[in-house]
Every structure is written in structure tokens, then in C-alpha cells.
Amino acid sequence: MTEVFKTxxxxxxxxxxxxxxxxxxxxxxxxxxxxxxxxLQVANLLVGNSRNEAALEITLMGPELEIMTDRVIAFTGAxxxxxxxxRPVPMWTAFRVKKGMTLTFGRPKTGSRTYLAFSGGINVPEVLGSRSTDMKAEIGGINGRELQKGDRLIGQAFWGRSLPGKSRSLHPSLIPSYESPVVCRVIPGPDDEMFTEKSKATFYNTEYTVNxxxxxxxxxxxxxxxxxxxxADILSDAILPGTIQVPGAGKPIMLMADRQTTxxxxxxxxxxxxxxxxAGQLSAGQRVRFQPVSVTEAQxxxxxxxYCLTTIARSV
Structure with a gap:
């Protein structure tokens, strides 16, 4: 194991x-x-990791990190x-960094969350099969909390493929755009019969602003x-990533990674x-629209x- 970054x-x-x-x-x-x-998956694939390797999720204002060993890194997302x-470095591209370099971030341009992956991934203990940080339960990651000054990130032994002479980039046609208004496709229900027809038409034909x-x-x-x-209530039932609930106040809430389970x-x-x-790249002030699709279309x-992710993995 090797120290890769010092915070x-x-x-x-x-x-x-x-x-x-x-x-x-x-x-x-x-x-x-x-x-x-x-x-997250693309960042890992670009540096030669498996798709589910642990990486850093960086929100809006990035950290300053000292690079402690030579590695291959990639930034994706925002x-x-x-x-x-x-010196500026490209997004959606894997490239080499050397010991002693310093990584910083500037002004947010698009999106809200950057993913920083490095060859070998982050070595922290798995909790219930995952290295993900759950700050409410205080499990995973580094003692269940966000990164703090002085934290050192340890890299795992790297068994993936090395980077060729040139840097490795995702094709521009595959890079998502996070510009407003963001369009999120949805499957209606399962409780849509509890809303008036006017409300359902409103939901699918107007824009909402992130609070x-x-x-x-x-x-x-x-x-x-x-x-x-x-x-405006039901017996507690299952919640999925992306579930849109509407409390009595009439304002929709889209539930995400750290949501409750019911x-x-x-x-x-x-x-x-x-x-x-x-949805995961939305930030305050952004506009979003919702477009209904069928289950078949979603599948x-x-x-x-x-297929896109598998193709990237094979090309690497």
C-alpha cells in the first residue's frame, strides 16, 4: 500500500x-x-480500474491535494x-501525475460533482460490501466522514493495465452535458393516481428550480x-434512487444516494x-424538466x- 494524496x-x-x-x-x-x-464508472475505467472501485466525489469547491506517488488519474463529471x-488539466481524460505535484481546483463551470479516480483505487475498509461514505450513519470512507485537512489517501496495489504513451480520453460524443434546463426522463408512479390531472400535466410541462x-x-x-x-401521505413504502415524492406543501423532492429507505x-x-x-449533477438555481417514458424505453x-460502459472497458 502507498500514500497517494495528502490533504x-x-x-x-x-x-x-x-x-x-x-x-x-x-x-x-x-x-x-x-x-x-x-x-464514477468512467473515471475508474479510464485509469484502468474496475468500474466499482472507490474514488473521490468532490462537490462544487474542490480540495487541495499533494501527490505523494506517481499515478494515473482522471477527472469526470462536473x-x-x-x-x-x-496548470489546467483536461476532463474525461486519464494522464500521469508525479510525486510532489499539487492538485487544486478553480471556478465551477458545469455540474456540481467531480469524480477523481486514480490507478489502483482508494484503500479504506469495506463496510457491508462497500467503501462508500455514509455520513449520517458514520460508516464507510474515512471513519464515515468527509475529507479533512491532513487526511492521507492510501492507494491499493494496482493490477490494471498501464497507460499507453498518450493520454486516454472519452470520446466527446459520450460526454454528458449538464447545462440548464436539465431534462430527466422518468417513469410515472407508482402513486400518480393521488395527484390531480392538472398537477400531473403541470409537472411534465413546466420547469422546476433546484432549491x-x-x-x-x-x-x-x-x-x-x-x-x-x-x-398527502401514504403508508411508508419503498424509495428508489430518483424517486420523486411530493409532500403536502406541493413541492417535489427527488430522493438521491443518501435517501431514507422508505x-x-x-x-x-x-x-x-x-x-x-x-440528476446527481444538479445544483442550486439550476432548472430541470421531467419527461415521462415507458418501462420498455427505460430498459x-x-x-x-x-453497452457504452462495456465498450469503454474493452477498449482500455
């Missing part, structure tokens, strides 16, 4: 995440994991203006009032898995995304 400044919110802690929701343990699973020794209350647990939205037909508000729709990469889109 000089921790940034606004930097945590260790992989694809999450699955199989324990029946015990009230949420999945956590990357808010933008696509970007463009937070990463720099090495004061500052938003965090890793949920994206709170401001916009047109959504009325229920009668009551909820008691009607569920108007659920963001399809392929579009979590857009086809999932297959296409999986």
Missing part, C-alpha cells in the same frame, strides 16, 4: 464513494454511493477547473404547486437509472448505457 485543504464536501452499499435496505441501511454513477501545479436545501439525500425543487386529489409521501414518478447522472436506454 492540504479538504474543499466544501469531498467524500469517498463507489457504486454503493446494496442488499441492506430491508434493515434501514441506505445505499449511499456516487450521486453520478456514470461518471468541470470544477482542476489544475496540476497551477438550496438540496444535498446528497434529496434534490428539493421550487416551482408550480402540485395538488393531491385527497391526502417514505410516507406520494411518489409521483421515478427518474430512470440512466438519467441519475444528470432500452439502460442497455445502451451498459
Amino acid at each position: 492540504i485543504k479538504p474543499g466544501l464536501l469531498t467524500t469517498i464513494q463507489d457504486l454503493g452499499r446494496s442488499g441492506y435496505q430491508q434493515y434501514g441501511i441506505t445505499t449511499s454511493g456516487a450521486m453520478d454513477p456514470f461518471s 468541470d470544477l477547473s482542476p489544475e496540476i501545479d497551477g 438550496r436545501q438540496s444535498d446528497r439525500m434529496g434534490v428539493h425543487m421550487d416551482g408550480a404547486f402540485l395538488a393531491h386529489t385527497e391526502r 417514505g410516507g409521501y406520494p411518489r409521483l414518478a421515478t427518474v430512470i437509472s440512466t438519467d441519475l447522472m444528470y 432500452n436506454l439502460r442497455e445502451k448505457q451498459e
Whole structure:
């Protein structure tokens, strides 16, 4: 094991995440994991890791890190203006860094969460099969908390393929755009009969604005009032990543990686898995629209995304 980074400044919110802690929701343990699973997987593949390796999820204002050993790294997701020794470096590209260099971030340009992966991944203990940080339960990552000044990130032994002479980049056609208004495709229901027809039409034909209350647990939205037909509660039922609940106040909340496992508000729709990469990059003030699709269409889109990731893995 080798020290890869030393934390000089921790940034606004930097945590260790992989694809999450699955199989324990029946015990009230949420999945956590990357808010933008696509970007995490691509970052890992670019540096030669497996798709589910642990990486850093960096929110809006990035950390300052001293590089302690030579590695291959990649930044994906939001463009937070990463720099090495004061020089800008590209997004969605794997490249070599050397011991003694300093990694910093500048002004956020697009999106809200950058994923920093490095060859070999981060060596922290697995908790219930995952290295993801769950700050509410205080498990995973570094003692269940965000990165702090002085933290040292230890790299695992690297068994992946080495980087060729040139840097390795994702094709521009595959890089997602996070510009407003973001369009998230959803499957209606399962409680859409609890909303008036006018409210459902409003939800799918107007824009909502992301509220500052938003965090890793949920994206709170401001916009047109959504009325229920009668009551604004249900018997507590399952919550998925991307589930959109509407409490009595009539404002939708899109539940995300650190969501609770069950909820008691009607569920108007659920963001399809392929579009979590857009939902996970929303930040305060951004506008978002929702587009209904069928289950079949959602499954086809999932297959296409999986084919894309498999192709990237094979090319590496």
C-alpha cells in the first residue's frame, strides 16, 4: 500500500464513494454511493480500474491535494477547473501525475460533482460490501466522514493495465452535458393516481428550480404547486434512487444516494437509472424538466448505457 494524496485543504464536501452499499435496505441501511454513477464508472475505467472501485466525489469547491506517488488519474463529471501545479488539466481524460505535484481546483463551470479516480483505487475498509461514505450513519470512507485537512489517501496495489504513451480520453460524443434546463426522463408512479390531472400535466410541462436545501439525500425543487386529489401521505413504502415524492406543501423532492429507505409521501414518478447522472449533477438555481417514458424505453436506454460502459472497458 502507498500514500497517494495528502490533504492540504479538504474543499466544501469531498467524500469517498463507489457504486454503493446494496442488499441492506430491508434493515434501514441506505445505499449511499456516487450521486453520478456514470461518471464514477468512467473515471475508474479510464485509469484502468474496475468500474466499482472507490474514488473521490468532490462537490462544487474542490480540495487541495499533494501527490505523494506517481499515478494515473482522471477527472469526470462536473468541470470544477482542476489544475496540476497551477496548470489546467483536461476532463474525461486519464494522464500521469508525479510525486510532489499539487492538485487544486478553480471556478465551477458545469455540474456540481467531480469524480477523481486514480490507478489502483482508494484503500479504506469495506463496510457491508462497500467503501462508500455514509455520513449520517458514520460508516464507510474515512471513519464515515468527509475529507479533512491532513487526511492521507492510501492507494491499493494496482493490477490494471498501464497507460499507453498518450493520454486516454472519452470520446466527446459520450460526454454528458449538464447545462440548464436539465431534462430527466422518468417513469410515472407508482402513486400518480393521488395527484390531480392538472398537477400531473403541470409537472411534465413546466420547469422546476433546484432549491438550496438540496444535498446528497434529496434534490428539493421550487416551482408550480402540485395538488393531491385527497391526502398527502401514504403508508411508508419503498424509495428508489430518483424517486420523486411530493409532500403536502406541493413541492417535489427527488430522493438521491443518501435517501431514507422508505417514505410516507406520494411518489409521483421515478427518474430512470440512466438519467441519475444528470440528476446527481444538479445544483442550486439550476432548472430541470421531467419527461415521462415507458418501462420498455427505460430498459432500452439502460442497455445502451451498459453497452457504452462495456465498450469503454474493452477498449482500455
